[in-house]
Amino acid sequence: MGTLYLSATALGISHVNCNWVPSSRHHKSTAIHVATNLCFERIFPFAHMPCFSSVNEKARVRCRVGRYNYCNCSMALESPPDEFVAKENHKPRRIALFIEPSPFAYISGYKNRFQNFIKYLREMGDEVIVVTTHKGVPQEFYGAKVIGSWSFPCPWYSNVPLSLALSPRIIWEVAKFKPDIVHASSPGIMVFGALIIAKLLCVPLVMSYHTHVPIYIPKYTFSWLVKPMWLVIKFLHRAADLTLVTSTVLAKELKAARVAAACKIRLWHKGVDSESFHPHYKCHEMRIHLTDGEPQKPLIIHVGRLGVEKNLGFFKMLMDRLPEVRLAFIGDGPYRKELEEMFIGMPVVFTGMLHGEELSRAYASGDVFVTPSESETLGFVVLEAMSSGVPIIAARAGGIPDIVPPEQEGKIGFLFTPGDINDCLSKVKLLLNSPELRLNVGQTGRAEVEKHDWRAATKKVRNEQYNAAIWFWQKKRFQLLRQRLWWLRYPRRAPQVRHTS
Numbered sequence: 310m311g312t313l314y315l316s317a318t319a320l321g322i323s324h325v326n327c328n329w330v331p332s333s334r335h336h337k338s339t340a341i342h343v344a345t346n347l348c349f350e351r352i353f354p355f356a357h358m359p360c361f362s363s364v365n366e367k368a369r370v371r372c373r374v375g376r377y378n379y380c381n382c383s384m385a386l387e388s389p390p391d392e393f394v395a396k397e398n399h400k401p402r403r404i405a406l407f408i409e410p411s412p413f414a415y416i417s418g419y420k421n422r423f424q425n426f427i428k429y430l431r432e433m434g435d436e437v438i439v440v441t442t443h444k445g446v447p448q449e450f451y452g453a454k455v456i457g458s459w460s461f462p463c464p465w466y467s468n469v470p471l472s473l474a475l476s477p478r479i480i481w482e483v484a485k486f487k488p489d490i491v492h493a494s495s496p497g498i499m500v501f502g503a504l505i506i507a508k509l510l511c512v513p514l515v516m517s518y519h520t521h522v523p524i525y526i527p528k529y530t531f532s533w534l535v536k537p538m539w540l541v542i543k544f545l546h547r548a549a550d551l552t553l554v555t556s557t558v559l560a561k562e563l564k565a566a567r568v569a570a571a572c573k574i575r576l577w578h579k580g581v582d583s584e585s586f587h588p589h590y591k592c593h594e595m596r597i598h599l600t601d602g603e604p605q606k607p608l609i610i611h612v613g614r615l616g617v618e619k620n621l622g623f624f625k626m627l628m629d630r631l632p633e634v635r636l637a638f639i640g641d642g643p644y645r646k647e648l649e650e651m652f653i654g655m656p657v658v659f660t661g662m663l664h665g666e667e668l669s670r671a672y673a674s675g676d677v678f679v680t681p682s683e684s685e686t687l688g689f690v691v692l693e694a695m696s697s698g699v700p701i702i703a704a705r706a707g708g709i710p711d712i713v714p715p716e717q718e719g720k721i722g723f724l725f726t727p728g729d730i731n732d733c734l735s736k737v738k739l740l741l742n743s744p745e746l747r748l749n750v751g752q753t754g755r756a757e758v759e760k761h762d763w764r765a766a767t768k769k770v771r772n773e774q775y776n777a778a779i780w781f782w783q784k785k786r787f788q789l790l791r792q793r794l795w796w797l798r799y800p801r802r803a804p805q806v807r808h809t810s
Contacts, residue, residue: 399771399772401434402771403436404488405490405506406423406437406439406440406441406492407491407503408441408493409472409497410469411446413455415442415470419494421763422577423494425580425767428450428451430453430767432451436486437453437454438486439455440479440483440499440503442460442472443458466643471498472502474502487510490515490775491503491513496520501545513550513782514548515549515774516549517552517553518686521559521562522542523538523539539568546569549573551575555579555686555687556711557708558707575774578766579761579766580763580765582696586694586696587673587696587697588698588755590670590673595667595674600637601635606635606656607634607676608677609636609737610675610678612671612690615638615642615643617647619644619684620681620684623728624636624679627679628656630734634737636655636657637657637659640663672693672697673699676699677737677741678701678702679701679703680702681703681727681733683704684706686708687707687712691713692712692761697755698751700723700750700754702736705726709724719750720753723739
């Protein structure tokens with residue numbers, strides 16, 4: 310009984326009652342009837358929790374959780390039932406976010422995702438604590454406490470700060486917060502700290518996969534590191550209770566690589582701030598700046614980090630064939646110096662980093678947005694360009710086809726075969742030569758992205774994906790408890806005492 314009690318309390322179960330009932334059918338043996346009342350501190354109601362198989366012929370476990378009566382449960386379920394995950398509104402939770410690098414200082418594709426995620430979690434009543442890299446960290450963000458962890462530059466990409474986030478101070482702060490769920494960005498270094506803290510606190514762990522590192526490795530370091538990186542990714546995500554990805558293409562790739570069970574890989578839907586990125590930000594002064602004083606010339610814009618993995622050398626081939634066109638790179642990164650040398654003497658402008666309304670004006674002032682990147686896990690810059698009413702031309706790779714599906718090509722945007730300069734060139738000329746087509750594609754694209762707002766995306770993660778993660782976490786705990794109860798399968802005989810005369 311002591312072993313059962315310790316096993317149950319280790320899993321967060323407040324009390325377990327075991328009744329030993331003699332069976333009349335089997336003399337000199339005991340049939341075990343286990344009547345289990347489970348009371349959880351961090352649990353939500355659902356109908357069919359996977360539980361234990363019978364301990365003996367007549368032994369079974371019944372559980373009551375929340376509003377459901379005692380119900381027989383089956384270990385055969387692989388995914389949570391619909392009535393468990395499909396919650397319109399859920400009571401407030403305490404959520405610990407581990408984000409690396411910082412969404413407050415580091416400019417990247419997921420900056421807007423996490424900032425809006427925190428904003429709407431707070432709006433929905435959740436308590437949030439954010440652990441991130443230490444540079445440029447505010448004390449709070451929309452009422453969420455922010456904790457900076459000492460960071461160091463990535464050896465192969467010095468602009469990216471990394472941190473383990475396992476100092477006693479951070480462990481204490483998170484433990485004091487008493488989170489209901491831990492959510493960590495992946496891959497990285499901080500995700501290891503999040504994994505350890507989640508296990509120490511015995512709470513569900515969600516990992517969201519944002520940067521497809523195996524694609525970047527050959528461009529920044531040694532190709533032989535790709536396989537070890539996949540092993541690290543598998544180790545991390547198999548330890549998590551749920552993996553969120555930003556595109557269906559990436560979900561298929563992770564499933565094919567068996568990074569985690571297929572039922573534990575879910576989609577984190579896209580979103581865009583359609584008010585901050587709007588056609589009304591179109592500005593003649595900004596266009597003069599982006600065209601280097603020639604606003605009457607056709608203008609191609611590219612927004613994003615200037616890194617070698619973005620395949621930006623593709624623009625050199627494009628500009629060689631379009632001498633009348635002007636090109637503006639909006640953003641910064643380690644590849645900027647090489648690009649400036651590559652485009653010496655050509656009508657190309659490098660603006661550096663732009664923020665706020667200045668960035669919105671830059672988007673809306675272009676004629677066409679082009680990105681040749683083949684490594685985008687989603688492509689927020691594509692969504693922002695569409696929201697700004699600018700027609701987009703992007704490589705048909707990564708998560709971009711999720712934004713512009715095949716049936717919508719030519720209506721909300723254009724895709725070209727990766728690396729095919731002729732395919733891209735034909736679509737650029739088509740748009741630049743037809744102002745009416747540019748207007749129609751821009752308006753249709755804008756109408757499409759208006760369907761995807763951050764509030765709806767956050768609500769789905771909060772009310773469905775987090776519920777699924779908790780369900781998988783509970784299932785894992787019950788399986789562990791079942792293993793601890795193996796000794797109940799066999800009757801225990803009282804030791805025989807021999808008397809010698």
